[in-house]
Amino acid sequence: MADDFEFADKGNKIIYETEAKGFNPGLIVLLVVGGLLLTFLVGNYVLYLYAQKTLPPRKKKPVSKKKMKRERLKQGVSAPGE
DSSP: OTTTTHHHHTTOOOOOOOOOOSOOHHHHHHHHHHHHHHHHHHHHHHHHHHHHHHSOOOOOOOOOHHHHHHHHHHHTOOOTTO
């Protein structure tokens, strides 16, 4: 039994190896990239909402006469001048 506690009688100190305290570098990179991505997405959404309120609606393209004639023929209405 005396052999079990021999290290304590000689005054030997037990040294615990601990890693340097602080944030994990991988966690820091993940937080920075995630923060930038979140900022980008939220910013785009805010700009989208702002544009919806301030910009006028888009103008429709004028329909060509050829397409109008084709649509009227499909509906069975004769085009004027024929």
